Amino acid sequence: MTVRSRSRRRSRRMEYSESTRQALVDSAIALFTERGYGGTSLDEIAHRARVTKGALYHHFANKQALFEAAYQAVEADVVDRLAEVMRVPTDLWDAMKAGIAAFFEVCLEPNYQRIALQEAPSVLGYDRWRLAEEHSCFSVVRTGLEALIDAGEIEDLPLEAASRIVFGALAFGAIMIAGADDPVRTREDVVYSVDYLVDGLRHGAAYPRDTEQMAPDPQD
Amino acid sequence: MTVRSRSRRRSRRMEYSESTRQALVDSAIALFTERGYGGTSLDEIAHRARVTKGALYHHFANKQALFEAAYQAVEADVVDRLAEVMRVPTDLWDAMKAGIAAFFEVCLEPNYQRIALQEAPSVLGYDRWRLAEEHSCFSVVRTGLEALIDAGEIEDLPLEAASRIVFGALAFGAIMIAGADDPVRTREDVVYSVDYLVDGLRHGAAYPRDTEQMAPDPQD
DNA sequence: ATTGCGACATACCAGCGGTACGTACTGATG
DNA sequence: CATCAGTACGTACCGCTGGTATGTCGCAAT
Numbered sequence: 001m002t003v004r005s006r007s008r009r010r011s012r013r014m015e016y017s018e019s020t021r022q023a024l025v026d027s028a029i030a031l032f033t034e035r036g037y038g039g040t041s042l043d044e045i046a047h048r049a050r051v052t053k054g055a056l057y058h059h060f061a062n063k064q065a066l067f068e069a070a071y072q073a074v075e076a077d078v079v080d081r082l083a084e085v086m087r088v089p090t091d092l093w094d095a096m097k098a099g100i101a102a103f104f105e106v107c108l109e110p111n112y113q114r115i116a117l118q119e120a121p122s123v124l125g126y127d128r129w130r131l132a133e134e135h136s137c138f139s140v141v142r143t144g145l146e147a148l149i150d151a152g153e154i155e156d157l158p159l160e161a162a163s164r165i166v167f168g169a170l171a172f173g174a175i176m177i178a179g180a181d182d183p184v185r186t187r188e189d190v191v192y193s194v195d196y197l198v199d200g201l202r203h204g205a206a207y208p209r210d211t212e213q214m215a216p217d218p219q220d
Numbered sequence: 221m222t223v224r225s226r227s228r229r230r231s232r233r234m235e236y237s238e239s240t241r242q243a244l245v246d247s248a249i250a251l252f253t254e255r256g257y258g259g260t261s262l263d264e265i266a267h268r269a270r271v272t273k274g275a276l277y278h279h280f281a282n283k284q285a286l287f288e289a290a291y292q293a294v295e296a297d298v299v300d301r302l303a304e305v306m307r308v309p310t311d312l313w314d315a316m317k318a319g320i321a322a323f324f325e326v327c328l329e330p331n332y333q334r335i336a337l338q339e340a341p342s343v344l345g346y347d348r349w350r351l352a353e354e355h356s357c358f359s360v361v362r363t364g365l366e367a368l369i370d371a372g373e374i375e376d377l378p379l380e381a382a383s384r385i386v387f388g389a390l391a392f393g394a395i396m397i398a399g400a401d402d403p404v405r406t407r408e409d410v411v412y413s414v415d416y417l418v419d420g421l422r423h424g425a426a427y428p429r430d431t432e433q434m435a436p437d438p439q440d
Numbered sequence: 441a442t443t444g445c446g447a448c449a450t451a452c453c454a455g456c457g458g459t460a461c462g463t464a465c466t467g468a469t470g
Numbered sequence: 471c472a473t474c475a476g477t478a479c480g481t482a483c484c485g486c487t488g489g490t491a492t493g494t495c496g497c498a499a500t
Contacts, residue, residue, distance in 0.1 A: 234446095237447065237448090240448085271448075272448075272449055272450080273449090274448055275447070275448050275449075278447060278448060279447090
């Protein structure tokens with residue numbers, strides 16, 4: 001699709017094409033978020049982008065490919081924002097904590113929640129999903145953990161496995177926040193628990209845990 | 221559907237009915253596992269159970285309801301087996317570790333992998349999924365954590381949040397094992413990392429971590 | 441014997457993903 | 471400038487699928 005051919009300059013025609021492609025992806029993100037993958041028809045997506053299904057099939061091989069494009073767009077945006085947040089602190093642990101907090105913030109957004117967390121594994125299948133994840137939030141977690149291990153801050157854990165486990169903990173915590181009756185309160189609980197868990201990774205966790213975090217009374 | 225009516229005894233007719241219902245669920249489990257939710261037609265499921273779609277729609281309201289029945293059947297089986305494994309040890313930590321190991325074992329099975337881990341969140345939606353989870357592996361984790369908290373073995377964490385986080389860590393670790401090129405090796409890595417993480421929850425984690433676990437050289 | 445109802449089978453439909461093909465417009469070439 | 475190839479769509483259509491409406495058969499209680 002859309003071979004960039006041999007023309008050197010980026011023609012007006014190609015800009016139009018790129019624009020409708022983007023419109024299709026935006027439309028897909030909106031509708032997949034609202035009604036899910038199975039509940040959204042390609043006609044709807046095309047209509048919302050003010051084109052027909054013919055245009056859609058010109059840009060994407062099939063429904064799954066369109067979903068994948070939508071998924072990657074959502075993930076890319078999130079990754080950028082996480083990188084921005086984690087770039088600021090100098091201390092590795094601070095960066096990690098900041099990233100975790102930002103991630104939970106992200107997971108309150110319906111786009112990420114539905115497309116990335118809920119539907120992606122099922123729609124893409126595990127193989128393609130894990131492949132796509134290499135450029136997603138998961139890779140951010142892995143990079144962070146790698147830095148901590150390299151700095152000798154935490155035990156020399158098997159990187160891939162540890163990253164995935166931590167990511168799973170974060171994702172499920174995020175999902176819980178997203179679906180909670182009281183997201184604010186729930187968010188406090190989750191952040192507290194995750195921080196506790198992450199602190200457990202610390203080398204010589206004997207040091208008194210930093211309780212500068214807000215510490216909600218865990219029991220009612 | 222299938223009102224148990226007013227007959228006292230369980231008639232032969234009702235046995236037949238129950239049998240075809242079971243056949244439909246079994247067929248659904250097999251086909252959903254093999255081809256996924258979207259890739260499996262109701263005609264196929266009915267055919268495999270040697271009935272028609274009419275019978276299917278007599279027993280289940282729609283495709284999603286059938287999936288939910290399949291999901292619950294798979295989960296119920298797993299929960300039983302986990303309970304069995306965790307019943308044996310007297311020490312809480314041993315029970316927990318045994319449960320975790322057994323859970324990873326379960327996650328190598330295609331049924332649980334595809335239906336419970338991969339498709340369920342997408343097909344059921346988060347609301348129904350979380351509802352159904354109350355009688356699933358998640359509840360096992362929560363019960364275990366609750367026991368540990370009550371026994372004062374770990375910090376007084378907010379139970380619901382902590383349980384979900386730990387379950388997320390386990391589930392993603394399990395998923396990784398399931399999709400790995402070298403499941404055995406990967407399983408070692410995951411178990412090692414999870415044990416390390418769970419040990420971090422331990423009260424006074426200063427005590428030397430138990431390294432009686434097989435300790436794979438974490439780096440190649 | 442009747443009859444009500446549960447347990448299916450049959451027939452059918454609207455909507456969906458996907459394909460085949462037609463067409464307008466653009467930009468490069470001689 | 472005329473030509474023409476190819477991109478970027480639109481249009482028409484197909485097979486399949488989930489779902490529904492309706493028919494039928496047999497058991498079981500009256």
